[in-house]
Amino acid sequence: MLFSHLPDEIFQALTGSNREIIEFVLRDLSEIFYDHAEDPIKEKSVIIESIEDSLHRLDSLSWQDEDKDFESPKTIHEFALRIYHRLVKTGWLVEEQELYRVTVLMTPQVSMLLRSLVEISRHGKRNYGATVLSILSNLESVSQHPAERGITLRQAAEASREFSAHLNQILLGIRSLQRELFASREPKDIVAGFFDLFVEGILIADYKTIKTSNNPFRFRRQILELCQSFLSDPGLLQQISGGYADQQLIPLDKAKAQVERDCRDILQTFNSIEQRLERIDEYRYRLEKRAADTARYMDSSRPGLANKIAGIISDVAKFDVPPVLKTMTQVRVVGVESAAQPGRRREPPPPRVIQQVQVSADAIALRDRQRRFHEARQVTVAKLQSYLERQMADAQSKHILDFTIESVEDFVCFDHLRYIGSLGVSAKRVERSFDVVFTKQYLNVHEFVECREFNVVRRSQR
CATH class of the missing domain: 1.10.10 (Arc Repressor Mutant, subunit A)
Structure with a gap:
């Protein structure tokens, strides 16, 4: 009960x-x-x-x-x-x-x-992107660890069934809402019902992304391939069934039947997703067209005239001989001024074959040179310590003019020796090994840089 x-x-x-x-x-x-x-x-x-x-x-x-x-x-x-x-x-x-x-x-x-x-x-909106990603994540986990995490296939199947049921709810909700709005003759009720019931209650949260490259169903092919691999590989199916049996304490044959049913439910949901979304999109277009036409009529001086004309035509169709309208002389009943023409539905663009663009070898070489140049200009504590150890060798102290500059890295490290004290906490280990002693005289070092004279002294290790 x-x-x-x-x-x-x-x-x-x-x-x-x-x-x-x-x-x-x-x-x-x-x-x-x-x-x-x-x-x-x-x-x-x-x-x-x-x-x-x-x-x-x-x-x-x-x-x-x-x-x-x-x-x-x-x-x-x-x-x-x-x-x-x-x-x-x-x-x-x-x-x-x-x-x-x-x-x-x-x-x-x-x-x-x-x-x-x-x-x-509440009837809140659903986010399809999060649902599809959770299903894909569970299936990938099952594929990588079928024996330990095979039970997560059940969670993916449940999420797929709820996802499919929500699509059915959207379709039925739009159909019922369409009947209610089409039966109404009040423009305010039509527009209010469209925004309150459809936009706020039924429409999918990430509906706009369905027609874009970043749509929630771009992982559909991977989901279908994973489920088909579970069913086609006997060894993998046996391991997943063993996980089902261990977690639910059921016989192995019964667990295998559950695994097959869960995989088929996922396959059925994502194989029919395009047809169901097309039906939803068709009903959505009718609702939006109805609301747009109604809003247009509300802005005119004769709101709801299209419905009135449709009612007149329906009443006239009941007679074998059309009646004579004596009170409507010199009045254009149906025309541009009496009823606005609905806009045409925009068709999706045709599919385009994506071709991989070949990058020239010169562009790749230029990119590599630029990357190496930027890496050479970056100052790190490891580079500074390596440069000092290489320059100092076994010497206890060294004058500024005795340092050599053979590359961009050497020049950057030499230029930053004066600022070791301001390079932050990470440079403290360099200061524990070397001390930079300045004088008041300025020197031109190797015609690269002019700076104060200094000596680098190796600190004694205690």
Whole structure:
């Protein structure tokens, strides 16, 4: 039975005259009991205070007396107590008492029910890119470690089934919304319904990326190849089935059947993805066209005239002989001024064969020379220490004119010897080995650089 694990009175709180207040309070309580960082068992005072906070946020508070034996609540605290006892009585909350301490919790079944109802009311958008990437990541993990992580194939299959079900929900939601909007004759209702129900509730979060190169389904081929490899390789299938059997404590043949079913579900979902997206796109185009035409009519002096003309034509079609319209002389019923022409649907561009561009050898050589030049100009502590060790050799001190400059790296290191003290913490190990002693005289070193005279002295190691 569907409701065998729930209290019999669970829905009574949502059927009375105060159900809107109860729904508002339950939505806030769900956030308290879903907090993963806190204890799921709450103090009674905390729950009552939370109910009071929810009631304070309500614009109007009107409590309908359903029980004539009690007086109507006069204060917010009395309102909160009445709602709290109502939730306890109907099974939404469970009280537990230890001596003088009263705690409140939700049973797992009630918590799952409340979570599902909140998700249905929110009906938030889905991000397809994250879903497809999670499926691909799980399949790659199974491919690399079939025995240890084969059970993650089950998670990929579940995500694929939820993904497929969400596509069906979008398709059915757009169809029902299309019927509602097409049946409406009020332009404001059509435009408001399009933005509130479709754009905010049904449209996919990353829908715009579906037609781009960075679309969420660019990994579809890899997903299909991985699933087909699982089914075609007997050894790999045996290892994954063994992981299923070990994790779920089921026979090997049953585990193998589950693996095959999960792989086929993933294959079926991603093989039919293009056809389903085309159908969704077709219904989306009709809705957008309807909303655009309606918005255009709202800007004109005769809004909704296209619907009126369609109604007139439908009424005229019922007669065997068309009636004579005596009151519409010198009036253009159907024309550019009476009904705007809808824009044509833009067709996607034809597929283009991608060809790899060959880079010339000269460009590659120039890029390598530029990279080596930039690397030579970079100053690192390792380069400085190597340059000093090479120049100092076994000498205890060395004058500025005795240093040699044979390359770009040598020039950069020589130029930065004067600034070792300001190169940061990483240069401290160079300062522990060498000391730069300056004088007040300026010298021209090898006609490269003019700077103060200095001697590099090797520090004694203690």
